[in-house]
Amino acid sequence: MKIGNLLHVRHGLVLGCFCLGFGLVLAFTDRLTSKDIAARALEDRQNSLSQVIPGSIHDNDPVEDKLVIKDAGNRDITVYRSRLQGKVTGVAFESFGTGYGGEIRLMLGVDDQGRLLGVRVLAHHETPGLGDKIESKKSDWILRFTGLSLGNPPVERWKVKKDGGQFDQFAGATITPRGVVRAIKSGLDFYAANKASLIAEN
Amino acid sequence: MATDYQRIVKDGLWDNNGVLCMLLGMCPTMAMTTSATNGLGMGLATAVVMAASNLLVALFRDRITQEVRIPVYILIVAAMVTLVDLTMNAWMHELYKVLGLFIALIVSNCLPLARLEAFASKEPVLNSLLDGIFMGLGFTISLTVIGAVREIIGSGTLFADASLLLGPAFKFLEMRILPEDTGVLVMILPPGGFLVAGLLVVAKRILDVRAGKGIQMAGAHSV
Numbered sequence: 001m002k003i004g005n006l007l008h009v010r011h012g013l014v015l016g017c018f019c020l021g022f023g024l025v026l027a028f029t030d031r032l033t034s035k036d037i038a039a040r041a042l043e044d045r046q047n048s049l050s051q052v053i054p055g056s057i058h059d060n061d062p063v064e065d066k067l068v069i070k071d072a073g074n075r076d077i078t079v080y081r082s083r084l085q086g087k088v089t090g091v092a093f094e095s096f097g098t099g100y101g102g103e104i105r106l107m108l109g110v111d112d113q114g115r116l117l118g119v120r121v122l123a124h125h126e127t128p129g130l131g132d133k134i135e136s137k138k139s140d141w142i143l144r145f146t147g148l149s150l151g152n153p154p155v156e157r158w159k160v161k162k163d164g165g166q167f168d169q170f171a172g173a174t175i176t177p178r179g180v181v182r183a184i185k186s187g188l189d190f191y192a193a194n195k196a197s198l199i200a201e202n
Numbered sequence: 203m204a205t206d207y208q209r210i211v212k213d214g215l216w217d218n219n220g221v222l223c224m225l226l227g228m229c230p231t232m233a234m235t236t237s238a239t240n241g242l243g244m245g246l247a248t249a250v251v252m253a254a255s256n257l258l259v260a261l262f263r264d265r266i267t268q269e270v271r272i273p274v275y276i277l278i279v280a281a282m283v284t285l286v287d288l289t290m291n292a293w294m295h296e297l298y299k300v301l302g303l304f305i306a307l308i309v310s311n312c313l314p315l316a317r318l319e320a321f322a323s324k325e326p327v328l329n330s331l332l333d334g335i336f337m338g339l340g341f342t343i344s345l346t347v348i349g350a351v352r353e354i355i356g357s358g359t360l361f362a363d364a365s366l367l368l369g370p371a372f373k374f375l376e377m378r379i380l381p382e383d384t385g386v387l388v389m390i391l392p393p394g395g396f397l398v399a400g401l402l403v404v405a406k407r408i409l410d411v412r413a414g415k416g417i418q419m420a421g422a423h424s425v
Binding site: 007010018025026032033037043044127 | 236262265266267269270273274277278281284285288289291292293295299357387390391
């Protein structure tokens with residue numbers, strides 16, 4: 001009985017020592033890498049922002065000028081503002097839609113008149129070769145939204161062609177473009193609903 | 203001793219190949235072989251984890267008691283995966299953006315665990331390190347070949363985005379084999395993975411039979 005107990009203690013000690021050892025190694029690596037990882041994450045954010053906010057309309061760093069607002073679905077949306085000489089010239093924020101394979105995350109850039117400066121897909125789970133044409137590196141489909149706004153086309157035409165709207169779906173995929181168009185529209189609605197607080201300081 | 207090392211190399215790369223012979227690690231094999239580049243990246247990351255964890259287990263094998271060996275192995279593999287994940291995120295960020303989601307999958311890959319249990323827990327340090335490296339490379343080659351076949355038939359390209367993974371110097375690898383939009387979509391979807399992996403297993407066995415070796419029994423040599 002006693003020997004059995006001792007063995008149990010030994011197994012526990014072996015396992016405990018390994019946990020402690022690797023825990024230390026991981027803690028050390030985390031310390032070593034956390035600064036670089038944070039820097040890379042910031043660069044990523046700046047990159048995705050620079051794709052939807054042209055450099056010519058701001059002299060600030062939009063990543064630093066942010067604001068959190070709740071959207072219609074009570075979700076926290078971080079809004080990044082671009083300014084030229086202190087005046088808000090545009091905003092960028094994420095919008096969410098549902099595609100064939102789950103959630104599609106978009107980054108929208110909107111200028112102070114409510115026109116789209118650009119739209120990019122940040123993440124999606126759509127079918128490779130079909131639904132992934134929403135990525136800007138696979139196809140230029142997503143670029144067609146630049147310059148559009150809630151009045152142009154009229155609100156009831158903000159749909160894919162199959163639903164009586166004006167946007168092309170692509171061969172073999174309707175659900176994906178439908179999800180993207182809806183996400184962009186809901187992003188523009190969000191902008192319209194919060195316009196006052198977004199560009200209040202102008 | 204020299205023949206011993208040769209045996210380990212041959213086992214890893216061909217005779218006892220993790221994917222094509224032992225059929226281990228099917229989860230990343232199916233998920234990551236939509237292109238040759240993805241397969242290559244996933245394979246290399248797995249190889250690093252396998253070499254490191256094999257080495258560690260061989261080093262500590264006298265300390266690891268029989269009863270707690272499985273949790274310790276899992277701990278070691280998980281720690282190695284986390285190390286790779288953190289360092290890649292910090293210092294190889296472009297590559298991390300391509301592979302990041304899948305690095306964590308290595309923990310669920312049974313191939314590293316199988317090699318720890320079947321090989322590294324019984325063999326000397328150098329042998330275990332070699333086994334980890336070459337089993338990992340065998341895994342890499344299988345994934346790259348499956349990925350290449352699926353990519354050529356499915357999207358008509360080969361090694362697309364290889365320069366993202368390996369650096370701009372490897373831009374020459376990126377090829378378009380078939381004209382755009384002629385790909386057979388099913389090959390990029392999950393069924394294509396099973397089809398290609400199955401056909402490659404058959405091809406390997408035919409080659410082995412032709413070579414007069416008969417069909418290798420999975421794990422027969424080292425278990």
